[in-house]
Amino acid sequence: xxxxxxxxxxxxxDYLETPSYQTDRAPQGILLDIVNSxxxxxxxxxxxxxxxxxxxxxxxxxxxxPVYVTLTAVFFITPDxxxxxxxxxxxxxxxxxxxxxxxxxxGYQINQQILKLARQRVQTQLQKLEALTDESQRExxxxxxxxxxxxxxxxxxxxxxxxxxPLLDVxxxxxxxxxxxxxxxxxxQTINGGRDWELISxxxxxxxxxxxxxxxxxxxxxxxxxxxxxxxxxxxDNGTNWIRLNSPYEGSYFGLLNYEQSLFVFGLRGNVFxxxxxxxxxxxxxxxxxxxxxxxxxxxxxxxVLVGNAGHIEYSDNxxxxxxxxxxxxxxxxxxxxxxxxHEFLAVGANGIQKITxxxxxxxxxxxx
Numbered sequence: 572x573x574x575x576x577x578x579x580x581x582x583x584x585d586y587l588e589t590p591s592y593q594t595d596r597a598p599q600g601i602l603l604d605i606v607n608s609x610x611x612x613x614x615x616x617x618x619x620x621x622x623x624x625x626x627x628x629x630x631x632x633x634x635x636x637p638v639y640v641t642l643t644a645v646f647f648i649t650p651d652x653x654x655x656x657x658x659x660x661x662x663x664x665x666x667x668x669x670x671x672x673x674x675x676x677x678g679y680q681i682n683q684q685i686l687k688l689a690r691q692r693v694q695t696q697l698q699k700l701e702a703l704t705d706e707s708q709r710e711x712x713x714x715x716x717x718x719x720x721x722x723x724x725x726x727x728x729x730x731x732x733x734x735x736x737p738l739l740d741v742x743x744x745x746x747x748x749x750x751x752x753x754x755x756x757x758x759x760q761t762i763n764g765g766r767d768w769e770l771i772s773x774x775x776x777x778x779x780x781x782x783x784x785x786x787x788x789x790x791x792x793x794x795x796x797x798x799x800x801x802x803x804x805x806x807x808d809n810g811t812n813w814i815r816l817n818s819p820y821e822g823s824y825f826g827l828l829n830y831e832q833s834l835f836v837f838g839l840r841g842n843v844f845x846x847x848x849x850x851x852x853x854x855x856x857x858x859x860x861x862x863x864x865x866x867x868x869x870x871x872x873x874x875x876v877l878v879g880n881a882g883h884i885e886y887s888d889n890x891x892x893x894x895x896x897x898x899x900x901x902x903x904x905x906x907x908x909x910x911x912x913x914h915e916f917l918a919v920g921a922n923g924i925q926k927i928t929x930x931x932x933x934x935x936x937x938x939x940x
Contacts, residue, residue: 678734
């Protein structure tokens with residue numbers, strides 16, 4: 572994860588107020604996510620790059636972006652309406668299929684929300700303490716006050732340090748209701764399309780402040796969040812209430828993928844698990860190599876493709892029961908993929924955009940664009 576905050580301060584530049592510049596080399600830069608909006612392919616990455624293609628990746632144009640920070644994830648709810656998130660707590664919005672973007676939120680505003688909540692918690696515990704006479708109860712509330720005071724100190728330090736917390740994924744249920752997640756347990760909600768974002772980190776059972784890396788949902792009102800240290804969170808009511816699930820793995824997860832009635836979660840060292848009962852139990856999916864997996868996609872023919880470090884690609888033609896694998900010639904890290912034809916996919920990562928052709932398990936070709 573690249574965080575440019577320190578350099579920005581040293582150079583006297585606020586990258587949240589500096590537009591991304593236009594360059595022909597953007598498609599070869601570090602790109603971290605790619606999606607098919609229904610109208611364009613849209614990819615996001617370093618230096619505020621947002622690229623869009625109307626011909627399935629043959630040609631790329633660069634969107635107009637108001638920030639110069641690394642963007643980590645992009646999501647479209649309709650072919651025209653989408654959001655992107657990234658470093659320094661930035662959330663961007665487009666209503667013209669990715670051509671132009673506006674900033675809805677940044678890390679300065681997130682820090683202010685964290686600070687406001689921390690002060691409220693200290694005040695709440697002080698009021699509780701003043702109202703109590705029972706010594707054992709006062710002891711417990713005193714402990715809670717100390718915890719709240721420590722959190723307030725951290726919030727004040729974060730405010731002084733600036734917008735250093737990156738957002739790592741974004742997902743919307745409809746045009747109005749959506750969520751953004753990120754490092755240190757940052758969890759944000761909007762109910763009006765992003766005009767306002769509310770910090771709701773305390774809705775999750777995440778006292779450790781584990782990084783939240785991936786979020787996905789379904790039409791059945793269920794939402795899943797996966798993150799650091801094997802943490803998996805689930806909502807059965809579109810995000811109103813959340814529970815923390817028992818996890819089959821204690822290492823970090825970086826991706827979630829829905830396939831029919833199954834959900835796959837994957838991450839460090841090639842660990843992949845699936846659930847067919849909405850997270851009540853998990854089964855390990857055996858991979859070919861212990862290589863970290865970061866992104867994935869399901870094709871319109873049911874092919875599952877997972878991508879990861881060192882150009883590693885795993886793919887399945889049998890609903891995830893087993894996987895074949897290969898590596899791209901460049902062997903550079905891949906972070907996300909999207910389908911462009913029946914057997915072709917585009918993957919993004921450390922070396923920009925790569926075309927991947929998977930005609931059959933025994934015949935695989937990768938072309939670096």
